[in-house]
Amino acid sequence: MTAACLLITCPDRSGIVAAVASFLHAEGCNIVDADQHTDGAAGIFFQRIVFEHPELESRATSIEEAFGDIAGTYDMDWCCAWPGNRPRLAILVSGYDHCLVDLLLRQKSGELDCDIPLVISNHDDLKPIADQFSIPFHTLPVSSTNREEQEEAIQALLMQHHITLVVLARYMQVLSPALVSEWSNRIINIHHSFLPAFAGGHPYQQALDRGVKQVGATAHYVTADLDDGPIIEQDTIRCSHRDTLEDLIRKGRDIERSVLSRAVRLDLQNRILVYANKAVVFH
Amino acid sequence: MTAACLLITCPDRSGIVAAVASFLHAEGCNIVDADQHTDGAAGIFFQRIVFEHPELESRATSIEEAFGDIAGTYDMDWCCAWPGNRPRLAILVSGYDHCLVDLLLRQKSGELDCDIPLVISNHDDLKPIADQFSIPFHTLPVSSTNREEQEEAIQALLMQHHITLVVLARYMQVLSPALVSEWSNRIINIHHSFLPAFAGGHPYQQALDRGVKQVGATAHYVTADLDDGPIIEQDTIRCSHRDTLEDLIRKGRDIERSVLSRAVRLDLQNRILVYANKAVVFH
Amino acid sequence: MTAACLLITCPDRSGIVAAVASFLHAEGCNIVDADQHTDGAAGIFFQRIVFEHPELESRATSIEEAFGDIAGTYDMDWCCAWPGNRPRLAILVSGYDHCLVDLLLRQKSGELDCDIPLVISNHDDLKPIADQFSIPFHTLPVSSTNREEQEEAIQALLMQHHITLVVLARYMQVLSPALVSEWSNRIINIHHSFLPAFAGGHPYQQALDRGVKQVGATAHYVTADLDDGPIIEQDTIRCSHRDTLEDLIRKGRDIERSVLSRAVRLDLQNRILVYANKAVVFH
């Protein structure tokens, strides 16, 4: 039996958990997993509920309609992921291949439960990799004069392929505020440092200059403020005075790809709720 | 407002979550945290629920009585920790001081929410440490001839002080099956290896001889089978060919104390449910 | 300027470091890196020295000949890796692809400084991957009746391709003592557990049954005793009661591939010296 996943954000008050659980039970659903969090200071309640039903897909619409009443009562922001709607990922890349390969391998092995209908790049360097995995590769070069048109072409491709999540897998171009705003909390970027340390363009060089003893990587949703969006996942790895810039880049590749893949997997499993520029991540 | 914590284990079936949530809501309780797990293969459901009530302590008895009906319906093993019943810890030690000091420091700083009415040892080496923290220290020497009497004396002290959890903080004596059985899932031991590797008496020497590249520590509930009880927490630390036996012991001290303290804290917060010689740990 | 790498093992005594350093200086070599270790209990000295020379390759033979005198005086086991002799890797696989892909990607990116002239398997499942990287793939099926012939065929391929290091990247067949002995300390295996815990064939199932809180991976040189060879590298990753067998396998893949790749890289850089079934690893 497959399961649906309900995500709720609402003002905290007594009785929410019971109301939702009773509703689902009355609808004939069985709760197979549930996690919740309350930000006491902000007065906000978050919940993720996974539930099964013998006729899940045929009941989706009626359950959603019925849930609208409860949602209204408790002033909920909510959404429900149904098994029929498989997430559709677009991956944007430039010249580095390690994150792209890692995502494609994990999708192929079943770790990332989604379709990947296309890869987009401003170069054609990585086309052979997409070819190996039989995924259409779109080259959209960008220059100082065509930035707007290129983004429109990206946007058109995303719409045309019914994309639900965009992954910047070391895509080296800054997206416009307009595009970012339209895809709010639906674009994941990997930054090659332990944010907020070393934001910007050359984090490994900065790490080398500063003499840090660990380097890191950060996966976050993209917002208009560069490298400042809600953090989904981070990790670090030890380094030493022996590490040259090339060594840091090499070591960094390993955590970039693992941090990005974990973040994408968390999103695909509907485990992330964003508020106040922060991410509640139900592991 | 303080909170109570309900722990449930029962055969898995539909409707449990809704039944418990509705019950608590009807009793005027507010669920502030909840976590659950289903072992699909074994068909067992586990849940931990933290709830508040404006008159929590005065209502404890009536809530427990009323919950008995639901518990019966669903064939639940359950218990509820009420804020008035502060856990009472006994620490057993021999000659090593690092775990003892760490536990006492964390209790003093408020990290471990419990009373520690006594420390018991088969030597008096560590009495000065207990003295520093103003905790009564009982020396109960053990030899080949008095093993049974010594255990009876331990048992008497535990009863007399209304102990709820026993911590073996590098206590170097094996407890009898009778004592272990009486304190089932209420004795936590720290073993200085990454179990099941290097069970027995000299794990660091074994690790050195085998040339491992990490050493570990394991906190577990004590069962009749030595070093084979349900594992609560584990951690490892890197080592190398440069590490002598003394180095491994030194490095190991750090993870022994942190692993043990984390395990004790998890138990004190009612986050552990044991079944099939394994521990469900709700972090 | 490229560099050569000298590895020395000998009985410990005074003056070795000075003798070697003076020799290299007199030969016109410049020491650019050096690391050493003494096992005091065993009375054995280990050293790794990286040195440069303006005419390194043309001087290799004469330097080696001259060094023979010192080596004789100090009773040294030694070898010297010269830049002209690039290591040649053979990878053996069965059905799992993650370690193979990782090794090929890292070789392609320059992380693994070696040639990989062939991949050998007892199945043809992974042939498409070798094809993607344009590496010849040899299928040598094995059954209860042809075990000896299959190994002879492997051995013939290794000889024919002048292989210097064999990597078992989740190769699921046990090699014969004869083959292992011939390739002593030149076959690296990845075992999917934190050895010596869970040796044998089903470590993730064993880990699940035991309820451990971390799973691990171990890269080691292959010896006649299964899973008992000198350990090169190990790592662990947290798991919990929520992890099914499939989850452990998935999490394990990540550390298997990274541990194996690190071990292979360490070997390729001549950083490992084996004695007493243990590995001195100069990081």
Add this chain to the structure above:
Amino acid sequence: MTAACLLITCPDRSGIVAAVASFLHAEGCNIVDADQHTDGAAGIFFQRIVFEHPELESRATSIEEAFGDIAGTYDMDWCCAWPGNRPRLAILVSGYDHCLVDLLLRQKSGELDCDIPLVISNHDDLKPIADQFSIPFHTLPVSSTNREEQEEAIQALLMQHHITLVVLARYMQVLSPALVSEWSNRIINIHHSFLPAFAGGHPYQQALDRGVKQVGATAHYVTADLDDGPIIEQDTIRCSHRDTLEDLIRKGRDIERSVLSRAVRLDLQNRILVYANKAVVFH
């Protein structure tokens, strides 16, 4: 037999290693450990050599004098630590006790090979801890009007007790540039963040506000620029949306104390060489 430790920094050129090794051999010394590093870009060579001699202490002066010639030839900055000169530590604290207790415990257990003749604080809160370990505690209150006098008193105590290393174990006052300059590379501070992220006074609050998924700690030598000195050691620990400010502070305590203790131990073992605001740390 005890050992001396020679630290060298000099312009990189050919022959240094051989010259030093030959010198020590000619003096009758045996090299028991050696590590080196070359910063190719900066053209600087670093070396740490541990050597034994049957009459080490009586020969210290003559060896140092003789070494002066080589040091002159190669333009070396160098120093030699002799076993007779045990390091003398002063610990400065304010209100937090965890780093102080950890350092005192490790010194008592033999992990930190030094004397600790005094603890200095601007409050008397932690006097009972120093008393427990029988270490003199000096309270030197500081206010807006007596800052200069207080520092003079600190300086006088450091001189009077022949202190060689000052440890700021969560000392909450900023030292003057004059004092810092006089104790260049001899004051170690623990900062409660993963620098350069969250410099300044409230790193855990900043970490909470930013929603990071790991918090860290950094031990560094103190320079005139606050939180900007050479980094000796860093570590991080996972956190989540569940962690309140109090949780971050609690988790942070564990890495603060372990990072600080490791840094102090590295310094006491003469494993650190500073250049270009970075620390070469020979592990």
